[in-house]
Amino acid sequence: MENVKYVLKAILLVGIVSLIFSNVCFANHAEGEATHHSPGGVLFGITVDSNTGEPLGWTQLLIAELNRSITAHDDGTFHFFSLPAGVYTLKTFRVGYQDLAFKVTVTADDTTEITLALTGAPVAGKAVTVEGDRDDLLSALTRADVEVSGKKLRQNLGRTIAETIDSEPGISQRTLGPAPARPVLRGMGGDRLLVLEDGERTGDLSATASDHAVVIEPLAAERIEVIRGPEALLYGSGSLGGVINVARGYVPATLAHHVNGAVSLQGESVNRGYSGGAFLNAPLGPLSLRMDGSYRDARDIATPLGDLPNTAIRTLNGSAGISLVRSWGYVGTSGSLYESDYGIPPDSVAGHPGGVRIDLNRRHLESRAELLPRSGWVRRLTLRHSFTRYRHSEIEYSERLGREIAGTGFDVLTHHLSAMMRFNQSGIFRNGALGVWGEFRDHSTPAGRNLTPRSNEYAGAVFGYQEANWQRFAVNGALRFDVKQVRPRENLGDVTQAGRVRERSFRGVSGAFSGIYQPWNGFYLGATALRSFRAPGIEELFSVGPHLAVYTYEVGNADLAPERGLGLEGFLEVRHQRGHVRVAAFRNDISNYIFPENTGKRSSRIYSLFEYRFSGKNALLSGIEGAFDWQLFQRWFAGGTFSYVRGELRDSREPLPRIPPLEGKLNLRYQAGQFSLGGGMNAAAAQNRIGRFESTTAGYVAFSLFGQYNFSAGGLFHTLSLNAGNLLDSEYRKHLNWVKHIMPEPGRNVRLLYKMFF
Template sequence: MVSRCALFAGMNRLFLLLLLPYFVSAQTSYKRLKQQPYVSPSYPTSSGTLLAGRITDFATGDPVPFVQVLLEELRRTSMTNENGRFVFPNVPSGTYHLKAFRVGYQSIEEDIQVNTQDTVYIMIRLPASINQLGEVEIMGESGNTLEKAALAVEGATLRQNLSGTIAETLLGTAGMAMRSMGPAPARPVLRGMGGDRLTVLEDGGRTGDLSASSADHAVVIEPLNAERIEVLRGPVALAYSASALGGVINVVRNFIPTHQPEALHVAASLQGESVNKGLSVGYMVGAPIGKIALHTDGSFRTAQDLQTPSGVLKNTDLRTLNGSIGLSSIQKWGHLGVAYSHYNSRYGIPGGFVGAHPKGVRIALYRNHAELSAEYVPQDATYLTKITLKNNFTYYFHQEFEASGAIGMEFQTLEVHTRIDAQAKSIGPFQRGKAGVSGLYRQYNVGGLVFSPNATELAANGYAYQEATKESFTISAGIRYDVRTAIPEKETQTRIGFIRKRDFGGLSASVSINNQVSRCLSMALTINRSIRMPAVEELFTEGPHLAAYSYDTGNPELITEKGYGAEWSTRYHATGSEAQLTLFHNRIPSYIYLANTGKINNRTLLPVYQYSRGDARLQGFEAMIHQSLFAGVSVTATLSFVSGALVEVSKPLPQMPPMNGNTAIQYHMGNLRITGGIKYAVKQNQLGDFEDATNGYVIPNLSAQYHLTKGKKLHTIDLSLNNLTNTTYRDHLSRVKSIMPEPGFNIKLLYRIYF
């Protein structure tokens, strides 16, 4: 009788044979052996559980330096030294998902079991990257790999896609799109959901910016120094946001160190691109200062106006400065740390199209952010493995200038956000349990040519998350309750309604059931209930929005948005092969959106937009396939589709991405990796009110990556040639598509050195 794995493998390879003339599968060996414990003299076992290890080259046995090692549940990272060694002190008992990745080698993911007062030593033999998805050899305490809800962009993939914004960096990931009003304020969209339905975090905390409220507001995160970008959906996302349907994007920066580095570690980056004469420089430093761990990073980015096949998109230049410093005391009971960061940006918003100021707008913004973090690891607790406390203080200031230099709008926010999380020990089938509470104070002030009142926002939430495993089934469940109060500076009757204090609240929940049908095949079903409470801007706004060239009006009668969704996915994973298909359906009966009323404000002669409610449905699919063809060559393809509609009026939702995808063939030889591929989209003619259709396109791209280890230094070079044919095409989610197409031929070069 044919096994399920063999059946699916045959179907997968038959599909690829229709596309390519031949196929030879490659395999890597897979072993697990227990080793004798290793005890570092720097971290005696009496001070807590020690997780240590050594990573060597699979073929030669030589130590591999500069490997990033991550414990996902604890969000701790360590880097191997020149001897290939890494150390995690004071690790609570439990099961942890360990990841290790470095340029030129295959990434590994394994579950590691840590017991109280034991020292766990792991030997990892890391194979060179030959573009196979096979197993690697890990020797030590480990269990079966658990299917993770998070998608991560890191390592070589992060460097290859690294761009000026988080949104552009994530393009090409299945389900991802990008809304833009010029290159600087681009923001990610996942499954047709953007704004604050898709929460963007930095080190698990709020950014404090206004990017979710308008297309011209930038996300205040610099991608150049990001260590990892995570996408969370389903139950695990409820620890950070009520938006289980949209999800969470978390950019890992590690402002506050969570481990004591053994020596000085430095990474320096230099990136340039031709399409806008852009230049970026950045650095990251980690160092021990006595018993204190130091992390500091900084970056500077500058770019001129964007070049397109049809000409220059004027007023799209930018200049951004970003820096941070963090200190942490690593003790046997955990750590206590502080950090400060500053972000400063000036950029242009182009004009001359519907929804923009005729002459364009200049925006200047800055953010000051301070963070306090404490982690306590109880040594003898019966149920808890750790307790964490985080306090974030964020001041954000934003100005919009007309071409004459006159200030049109000003925004100022002050946020204080506190959260406490507790992680439970694994007991029987129950694993990775955690719970937490958080509170938010937000002061929102606005000035200039608008009539919106200043307001105060108070919010609080509590959540719980638990996983349980029984034989081939893993059940993940999350529940969260949120409350929010919006308090205007004064209560008054206005043209948009009665401005008054409003209270909101609601329950979010998510359950996911994963069945490991066989060693290579798994299926999962996720059910979500999600809420979204109206923001201050949606309730009380009234006045012209300079950069968007619209007259925006809030709706003080808005109610809490509730949504329901389901998704089904199946994944096939074997040596050299991987395929995944996900189907999703979301229904949001009280969907809040900014609608064009078709009216003109008599005083400003601007089109009037109003925050409205509707019954929305979003449904679609995501597909991915990866196949190693023969030694050093592989092919990867993705395809994404989402359809959005306002059900009661039978109209498409505006700003929905068309069906799109990517196909790439990769060749790897030694330290060199070359990737050639295309990105494509079909014509979008499912249009909301006042939208224009966009044609389909096929865009060829080429990239190469090279790395060299010399002494104690690792050098990486990443070269990308985008839009090789200088094709004229338009992205449906771009607000400037009516006057200019997307960027033309672009040469992008990134050099990075680690030592």
């Protein structure tokens, strides 16, 4: 397996380099073909500095209504081809400059020329999610609660998606070693927090257990956004915690005018790890091509007490997509692979004494079509289908046999099918949407290696979404109806420790409403109410058996009812030219909260394992969080976040397990043009409110330094990002780390990222 991965890595990297050079050679020919054979209007422009008038290359531009984006040439020029006639919002994103929006009018079969003057950004304010033509008030209501992109993404880029966004308010990470980290938002993880890639589910099993990794490589991410409230219901009914969407751009939506892309290299000291990746956009006549690839290799992670054994990781990731782009829209397809081999550290107290190695792979195919009607009330119609095959083996070393043996295994086939219409503005109503979504999952793990019976899962939903605003008020709302059916294909009628194995069906309605009021400019007051519905999964219903990597004996509950939650949130936000401040308080009341509960008893079948039974109990999670980023002086800025959540069983007042403590982060930075340098502090209080059989966790303070420099040279745009974490090599532990009793968090770590745009 190891040799195969190295061969694949070499082939992938050579292929990327060859493709870059071949497309550079034929770029002018392709550009000419695209220009002469593309029906519809053309938008040609140049981005310049508003003060000096100098061209600004590598600016990202997005036509919000059409969801089409491109990157400007190094001389600042750009082209959009095959545009239907109309008035559009053109948004710009460029490192060191403010994110701006311009109104442009495109005429049929003609070229529109425009000059965009960009203004230097005084402060790295909160980013805005781009999803249509919205005024400032609606943007304050509907933008992503958190967006990590550009400079911020490069500065915080970690080994996993969870580590990359760990510094954001309300977000923690559940870990069992460095590889299988998964985000936790406001104390909620698993299926209560959807992790999506390009707006669709990944087909992995990271939500079901702490040893299962998220199959998204952060090095390939273009943008990471956290979505809560009514917009979250566009993606799922059980997302009371919210939705984390990683934008990657598998299927190109825009006809590229020239070859462009980026190459990234990253190294870090704490695990002697390195990673590298590249992506490429290129025109092929009327077609647009996108390719990317990355490789990550790291050894055992170092802590102040020594190396944490069996935590090495190797991951290979790549994709290719192609689209036909016309004025009526586009149709495209893509394919991707993700392979990872990582370790779960040995745990003689509460885990596998020898550690477990996990070998997983995912194959993903996706097709997408987006149609742009030239008139009427439909702005955009999007059709999607994806197929994913996910395989996962947990491998242990047998001293008796003297070799590795495969233990628990998973083999899941997933189909997703969806259609969604976005509507044009009508009076006070904007950005309406109506859609349907379907899912089929085939759990077909080989007999003898599965925790659950072979089963099929069917799920479907219909949903609607709408925004409206008038004067100083804005509202948005969503309604969703879901059905789900679990059909075991074996052991039907058998009575196991989980109960009688049988077909289960669930249905439920979820909805959300959010409103915001702007009493004066830059000051916002808002509230959200959300009703969620989550049907139990096959693992929660029918699991019976040992789970090697987490060293538990899991017993499902075939009689589980669905979860139903009521979430309430109020927030206050201040936005000023010097920065922003946001504070939110929330309360999530969940009936039949499903979780694996440690019974404190040894399994009668395997005495060395504790028995965990899935149960549904009423729970309450409430808390407060906040964030700010403010310009103190001309070139000095301060930022920070804090979050606190309290979780308990509503009837007994017993604390819920795996709830993060009070956490806070502060940073101070100096910024001069394309150079920035700063320091930060991360702190957490002790967690003494613990669930049964949990242990307390002491508080800690850790310090960091970071810096970034951007420059243009040789017709290319370069960025260097430096991050030094745990500067004092402090020994501390995080409450959501499942192996905290073995080793503390990683020691001092110096991480350097170089990225070159062409």
